Amino acid sequence: MSIITVDRLSKFYPVAVKEPGLKGTLTHFFRRTYRNIPAVQDVSFSIEPGEFVGFLGPNGAGKTTTLKMLTGLIHPSSGRISVAGHVPYRREAGFLQKITLVMGQKQQLIWDLPTLDSLRINAAVYGIPEAEFRRRLGELSEMLSLDRQLTQPVRKLSLGERMKAELLAALIHQPKVLFLDEPTLGLDVNAQSSVRDFLRKYNQQFQATVLLTSHYMADITALCRRVLMIHQGKLIYDGSLDGLLEQFSPCREVTVELGQDPQPQVLERFGHLKAIEGRVAHFIVPQEALTQFLSRLLAELDIADLTVTDPPVEAVIGRVFQSGGLDNTGDGASA
Known part of the structure; x- marks a missing residue:
């Protein structure tokens, strides 16, 4: 009860x-x-x-x-x-x-x-x-x-x-x-x-x-x-x-440490390049394209380390409120 x-x-x-x-x-x-x-x-x-x-x-x-x-x-x-x-x-x-x-x-x-x-x-x-x-x-x-x-x-x-x-x-x-x-x-x-x-x-x-x-x-x-x-x-x-x-976080952040100094023009071909810090590059990748993106990345670049993370909780919730509610971003409330 x-x-x-x-x-x-x-x-x-x-x-x-x-x-x-x-x-x-x-x-x-x-x-x-x-x-x-x-x-x-x-x-x-x-x-x-x-x-x-x-x-x-x-x-x-x-x-x-x-x-x-x-x-x-x-x-x-x-x-x-x-x-x-x-x-x-x-x-x-x-x-x-x-x-x-x-x-x-x-x-x-x-x-x-x-x-x-x-x-x-x-x-x-x-x-x-x-x-x-x-x-x-x-x-x-x-x-x-x-x-x-x-x-x-x-x-x-x-x-x-x-x-x-x-x-x-x-x-x-x-x-x-x-x-x-x-x-x-x-x-x-x-x-x-x-x-x-x-x-x-x-x-x-x-x-x-x-x-x-x-x-x-x-x-x-x-x-x-x-x-x-x-x-x-x-x-x-x-x-x-x-x-x-899971429902309202459509993208993942992929952080890649390269084995050699990166070339921005090469990295930009893979998708949304968020930032480069030395040999570390940060990408924003749609969830549905993540598998294909990682396969291509590993096949074409010299990768020393790679991590995939969810966006911050604040970013997901902020996106929901900015859009005016879940009716505009997904299925709505499930009360």
Whole structure:
């Protein structure tokens, strides 16, 4: 049974329309008219318990609006949502015990107090007994490699330490469903890796369901086997990340190390020559022509080494969004 079910979910925001000039200003003042701006349109998907799902989309696509509806912060205009057996916008106590929302650009910890004080406040809010609080605190702080930082004021923590502390605070009540909105935003490479490792361990150890949005594709590729893609408020893909790359990555990059100095005019005869660096040449080759290209290359050139790689995930996903959705590049969503 799905722990998250979204059926034909939509959210529209009314925006006042004003005509130019004095007449338009007076009309706008006395008899205002509105038009509905769609933020999310007719989105449907379901997520099983324990799944770790990536939620992708460009800025303004509707990701955060969807998360806010899933957590009950805003009311949908239409459609049906069920999260852990609850209707989110009713904000029932049982529902709030089962979910958490972490936003990389927001903080819940009190700036001038030690993290431990904020954690005790959270424990009191969720009615966690002292013994159980200490057990959970020890377990999570060990997983996050937080120790002395818990007794320091939040303002003295590094950005990476603060994000770990935010995660600890958000998970102290052991929610079943995690909604994570850019949890590695602004972190350096080491801090991002540390947060990813923790999220992977938490998902595996507690079988928590996670819906993750991130603009860092390293987060998605490291953690998510399945991805949802939203574009202009509409769900345009629901499936495996590998399936997305296979379906919408029409080219491969072939890197060739030559046994002698290359002659550009000779290499250009083989196809799209991307770059030459010393004796190393880079080609972009359509997937359907790859076998023939490699056979010809090996037969006609002195090859010292050769590798074939997929294009970066960012390039594939960026191409999908630039084209206006999968309807223009492939089969469309598979919800």
